[in-house]
Amino acid sequence: MVEPYLTLTLERFRMSDGSDPNATDPEPDVNISGGSAGGGVDASFDVHASFDPETAGTLAEAVVDRLGELYWQKAYGGRDGFECLVRTILSQNTSDVASQPAHDALVERYGPTEELAASLVDAPHDELAETISGAGLYNQKAESIHRAASWVLEEFGSTPAFDAYVRDGDPDEVRERLLGVKGVGPKTADCVLLFAGGQGGVFPVDTHVHRIYRRMGIAPPDADHEGVREVLERSVPAAKCGFGHTATIQFGREYCTARKPACLDDPEACPLADVCDQVGVYPETGEVEDPSEATDPSEAAD
């Protein structure tokens, strides 16, 4: 069923033609979802047939389908939960390019991954901070990782026991418990659920996702991260949420950047321009502002 306030724009979307759905554009090997081993697995057997903007039930699903034509169609899950938690903490407030080497150095020094929590609990703070220094905020991140490792051992007894809990536990309960650990916010908890738990229906909201879906007019302009997540998880089928997360990040890097979205100089430069409300983007003046600060068109008309 199409959400009423999305119907008009969805009609606009259906008039566009997408790129070759069979095109392969490999996921960057530095994406947080997969690290240097590559992200996710080919989802074509599961959901490819339904990656069709023409049959999407909501505008958000249609956008995700269109991203599927533009980038890749992957399914996620199956990674080790604690390693994923550490990886996501390292990625906070930095790029994957910076956090990936820090992750690799940490695993090399404190692995194997099934003993990671026990090794990290015993790691001297300065040594751990130095090991992950490339990821930035290394003192703070070392403390968060120490805290998470202690929590895992106290609550679950071992790294594999925690990994099994993330994989098999009730996703809402896993999320709630993760959020109770200082240094673990909603995005980190959702990334662990998505990439380690393989829980369908989890659409982590990072800065790109938060910006883009409010700019497009899919989420309310003043929605916080949780508000955007609720809209997306309600509007996008569970099997496509993880894919939507990673592909939207790529789209945010390539086209809809924070300060200079592609449409600013050339409306034709953005492949999703036909479905975007450009909230807070003003090509006529070259200005960009956060959607929450954008002028309400109804007020402007008064």
Ligand code: SF4
């Ligand atoms: S049209 Fe502009 S604001 Fe909208 S998605 Fe494309 S680049 Fe972003």
